[in-house]
Amino acid sequence: MLTTHPFDDDKLREECGVFGIYGADTAAAMVALGLHALQHRGQEAAGISAWDGHSFHTHRAMGHVAGNFDRDDIIRALPGKMAAGHVRYATTGDTALRNVQPLYADLASGGFAVAHNGNISNAMKLKRDLVRRGSIFQSTSDTEVIIHLVATSSYRTLLDRFIDALKQIEGAYSLVCLTPEGMIACRDPLGIRPLVMGRVGDAYVFASETVALDMVGATFLRSVEPGEIVIVSDKGVRSHRPFAPISPRPCIFEHVYFSRPDSIVDGTSVYSVRKQIGVELARENPIDADYVIPVPDSGTPAAIGYAQHSGIPFELGIIRSHYVGRTFIQPGDGIRHLGVKLKHNANRALIDGKKIILIDDSIVRGTTSLKIVQMMRDAGAKEVHMRIASPPTRHSCFYGVDTPERAKLLAAQMSVAEMADYIKVDSLAFLSIDGLYRALGEEARDEGKPQYCDACFTGDYPTHLTDQEDVAPADQLSLLGERAA
Structure with missing residues (x-):
């Protein structure tokens, strides 16, 4: 089999794009539209999770957004006013359905779905520690480490458990998470991976690029700041900054190649x-x-x-x-x-x-x-x-x-x-x-x-590369089959 992107196959590839919306009557359909605009960020698989106020619903599939999320029956099976989606391009390891995001788990605090853009550079070390403590992993994606860290945290509230998890992570991440309490969006302290916030009607939208806001008719509000956690719920919008401020280091290659040319990145x-x-x-x-x-x-x-x-x-x-x-x-x-x-x-x-x-x-x-x-x-x-x-x-x-x-x-x-x-x-x-x-x-x-x-x-x-420094190459593949999407 030969891909028909002979000029694109020798490019650096952004691994994924994320999109989330809170407060829309047709949340899953809006997410599908947003993912269409982010298709260039990941073309191997796509997924959408939705919360209807009582239950979580998820559909994940290999391939493009078109063909997987343009059917009415699939969108109708994702009811609710809050939904998040993900397009994925894998790096190493398998491209099995189990690695397609959003990843979902039932925690003590309720359901938790996460869509991740980036790579956790100490994921293998964290996974070893979690497995020793009894965690059982269902995927080979480093994103699942986040779920286990939240699940095993000793803090009481979900927000504190989430912050505790983030403080153990090295590397780059932009996350959109669904919980029964609302939507959580956050960006790593250096702001390496992009994440923007917009609004359409009474709904709030988060996306990897502004072009996805354009797709759903949303107005750009601002970028999620490096190290910021934004929570949207029926109580409104709250912002938390649990990390000590440091000079941001956003990815320069977003400007060179990754982002669509009709996007605005860092105000430019x-x-x-x-x-x-x-x-x-x-x-x-x-x-x-x-x-x-x-x-x-x-x-x-x-x-x-x-x-x-x-x-x-x-x-x-x-x-x-x-x-x-x-x-x-x-x-x-x-x-x-x-x-x-x-x-x-x-x-x-x-x-x-x-x-x-x-x-x-x-x-x-x-x-x-x-x-x-x-x-x-x-x-x-x-x-x-x-x-x-x-x-x-x-x-x-x-x-x-x-x-x-x-x-x-x-x-x-x-x-x-x-x-x-x-x-x-x-x-x-x-x-x-x-x-x-x-x-x-x-x-x-x-x-x-x-x-x-x-x-x-x-x-x-700009960060420690713990897994590269501490783990032999052969062990890297056996411990964690691929880097995150």
């Missing part, structure tokens, strides 16, 4: 930032050429910015088909090499005999870039130059992004010149880390106190 238009990234890239790495060509679709805004600043015409030299299914079963190895053309094809009439600049958002393993460059050569390009709208990705992410191990990251193994030879381009250049910060409105990266989590570029991890 993602599309505008990506265009400005292109401007900075053109300032730092000019080259003479006939056309600036984006690698669709993520390279398009940066390519527009590069073209506008350089004065070189922007053209669509790679045409993407939007009508191909997610996977294609190959009838034989003999045509496997044709799979790349299922999704994209060179605009030969434009490219033939021309010097072109390809703009892409990143290079991970380099396999995709190699295919793209060869496609341009086959179409008759005279020269192929590549400009990357981010710094070299030299380090793995442990905060909720599917990243290859460092040994498989091309930039961790080769110099830029060696990478250029490997992917067979006439020249290759990356945006500098300071250029990326300038595109975000900063003068430069503050080496003493970085404004973002940029560990995938710099190796500067």
Whole structure:
């Protein structure tokens, strides 16, 4: 089986998106709409849990939101005015239904459902301790650790038990939880993973991105602040800040690639930032050429910015088909090499005999870039130059992004010149880390106190990586089959 995303398979992938709503007559239907807007954040599975005032109802399924939650009978089976949903992209381990979120459990305080975006970097250590104390795990997702920590806490109230659980967790998380007492939404103290709050009518909405608020007609109120817990119930909206304040480090790659360009992240238009990234890239790495060509679709805004600043015409030299299914079963190895053309094809009439600049958002393993460059050569390009709208990705992410191990990251193994030879381009250049910060409105990266989590570029991890430091690789797989979604 070959995926029909030959250009996307070599990307860093955000693991999931969350969406929750409290106070809507058709809560589950609203969640399904919100998840449609977040589908890009996770395409392997989706789930919705709802509370009708008496019971919890959950439907989880492998695959996209469409096809699983566009049936009236499924939505009718999820009654209630409070619901939460999740789209998932797994990292390692199996992709079984038991790992699809929201995860649900009956606790002493009542039912508890949780949808999680991020990765708990000490989950394996916590799981070992919990198992020794008698906990029985039903999934291989680190998200289940949160449920067990809440269940085993010695504090009396659910809120205090929840806070107790969070204080034992390292890493990144944005959570939307359903309880009989109301909805809980929270964000890790560094704000690594995003979470926003909105309102539609009398209902409150939480989502990974503002584009999901747009989908349901909700008005953006604000971002959930790093380290903040927001509780929505029949008593109104309450905010708690149980953590000592620290300088936030939101994920910088949300601006580069993860978020949809029509979202607003940290008060800034993602599309505008990506265009400005292109401007900075053109300032730092000019080259003479006939056309600036984006690698669709993520390279398009940066390519527009590069073209506008350089004065070189922007053209669509790679045409993407939007009508191909997610996977294609190959009838034989003999045509496997044709799979790349299922999704994209060179605009030969434009490219033939021309010097072109390809703009892409990143290079991970380099396999995709190699295919793209060869496609341009086959179409008759005279020269192929590549400009990357981010710094070299030299380090793995442990905060909720599917990243290859460092040994498989091309930039961790080769110099830029060696990478250029490997992917067979006439020249290759990356945006500098300071250029990326300038595109975000900063003068430069503050080496003493970085404004973002940029560990995938710099190796500067903002939290402890307990599981990476304390557990051997073989034990990691046996103790916890996958990182969270």
